[in-house]
Amino acid sequence: MVNRGDYISDSEWQRFQDFSKDRETPCIIMNLQTIRENYQRLRGLFPYSEIYYAVKANPDPEIISMLAEMDSCFDIASRPELDKVLALGVIPERISYGNTIKKARDIAYFYEKGVRMFATDSKEDLKNIASAAPGAKIYVRILVENSVTADWPLSRKFGCHPDMAYDLLILARDLGLVPYGISFHVGSQQRDIGQWDDAIAKTKYLFSSLEEDEGIRLSMINMGGGFPASYTTPTNDLSEYATEIRRYLEDDFGDDLPKIILEPGRSLVGNAGILMTEVVLVSRKNNTALNRWVYLDAGKFNGLIETLDESIKYPIVTSKDAPGVKEAEVILAGPTCDSMDILYEDYKYRLPVDLKVGDKLYFLSTGAYTASYASVGFNGFLPIKTHIM
Numbered sequence: 084m085v086n087r088g089d090y091i092s093d094s095e096w097q098r099f100q101d102f103s104k105d106r107e108t109p110c111i112i113m114n115l116q117t118i119r120e121n122y123q124r125l126r127g128l129f130p131y132s133e134i135y136y137a138v139k140a141n142p143d144p145e146i147i148s149m150l151a152e153m154d155s156c157f158d159i160a161s162r163p164e165l166d167k168v169l170a171l172g173v174i175p176e177r178i179s180y181g182n183t184i185k186k187a188r189d190i191a192y193f194y195e196k197g198v199r200m201f202a203t204d205s206k207e208d209l210k211n212i213a214s215a216a217p218g219a220k221i222y223v224r225i226l227v228e229n230s231v232t233a234d235w236p237l238s239r240k241f242g243c244h245p246d247m248a249y250d251l252l253i254l255a256r257d258l259g260l261v262p263y264g265i266s267f268h269v270g271s272q273q274r275d276i277g278q279w280d281d282a283i284a285k286t287k288y289l290f291s292s293l294e295e296d297e298g299i300r301l302s303m304i305n306m307g308g309g310f311p312a313s314y315t316t317p318t319n320d321l322s323e324y325a326t327e328i329r330r331y332l333e334d335d336f337g338d339d340l341p342k343i344i345l346e347p348g349r350s351l352v353g354n355a356g357i358l359m360t361e362v363v364l365v366s367r368k369n370n371t372a373l374n375r376w377v378y379l380d381a382g383k384f385n386g387l388i389e390t391l392d393e394s395i396k397y398p399i400v401t402s403k404d405a406p407g408v409k410e411a412e413v414i415l416a417g418p419t420c421d422s423m424d425i426l427y428e429d430y431k432y433r434l435p436v437d438l439k440v441g442d443k444l445y446f447l448s449t450g451a452y453t454a455s456y457a458s459v460g461f462n463g464f465l466p467i468k469t470h471i472m
């Protein structure tokens with residue numbers, strides 16, 4: 084049993100209980116006020132930066148609208164994401180096309196809609212940008228190694244070696260584009276703050292060498308996401324990230340900081356969601372088996388995909404939790420007919436022994452990478468519903 088108070092206050096929990104009482108499971112309940120506070124806190128801790136919300140973390144229109152009202156900018160990866168954000172009244176000047184993997188006609192579409200800032204990490208893509216988005220601002224994403232300390236790594240697939248980034252920024256200039264900056268992503272749910280030190284040092288090297296060798300003055304660093312939400316594996320507080328990262332920036336850039344962009348996803352919306360699910364079946368695989376299998380109406384295909392490899396360990400609260408309640412280890416699984424739909428088997432959650440069919444489980448901190456990161460109806464199970472509180 085997790086200590087619920089470590090994740091959510093009693094009054095917030097009560098409000099959640101009242102709101103969720105008669106709702107059908109499975110569903111995700113998002114607390115807009117928590118996102119608002121997270122945004123303000125991030126603003127306060129990184130006052131020198133601009134925030135581009137990574138829409139993929141949770142693309143709910145109400146979340147986008149609220150962040151837009153709070154002056155957030157947006158990191159967008161596809162045409163449908165762009166259309167959605169524009170339809171909600173966001174102006175293209177507040178949008179960055181952050182996906183390095185895109186078709187030439189997607190670039191043309193973004194350009195036509197007024198977007199002028201593009202990420203890249205390859206020559207082929209850069210040439211496409213030069214033809215379809217003449218004069219656009221280019222930032223190059225560099226590779227950073229982050230598979231050990233990030234709970235959801237984003238390494239290998241994105242970014243290029245700094246030597247290639249150097250060449251690409253020169254090529255950008257030669258193709259009539261604006262060589263604008265460098266980006267990186269140290270890996271999502273990055274627990275090692277030192278990873279930013281490394282990435283900022285590589286960035287500094289590129290700023291200096293491009294200016295000295297080529298007279299190219301870059302003006303922006305996009306430090307990506309990676310800031311944590313609260314799961315069961317402990318992390319430093321966000322304020323420690325802020326202090327350390329500020330120090331790394333000053334060590335390398337002194338007082339003359341370039342424009343800094345952050346692209347938070349998980350840290351803005353993660354702890355604002357609670358996934359409510361119901362026990363469908365409790366069983367044992369033989370008469371003397373020690374472990375119970377607890378099957379839920381939510382699983383890997385409808386909201387809990389980040390349990391892949393048991394990467395993200397959500398805090399789980401049950402409707403049977405009470406002080407002194409007797410608990411035992413369980414294996415947790417989803418409802419579909421696919422054996423991949425096991426949530427936690429190596430890592431054993433301890434849940435009340437009198438857990439019964441129909442009891443509720445509450446997965447806390449499920450506001451990020453859940454609702455839209457799911458199948459459309461595998462086995463007939465519908466995509467999970469979101470309610471905004």
Ligand SMILES: *Cc1c(COP(=O)(O)O)cnc(C)c1O
Nearest residue numbers: 137181271308309346347348349
């Ligand atoms: C997913 C993504 C983010 C958000 O990362 P978090 O770790 O969720 O904050 C930011 N930038 C880019 C380019 C991304 O792909």
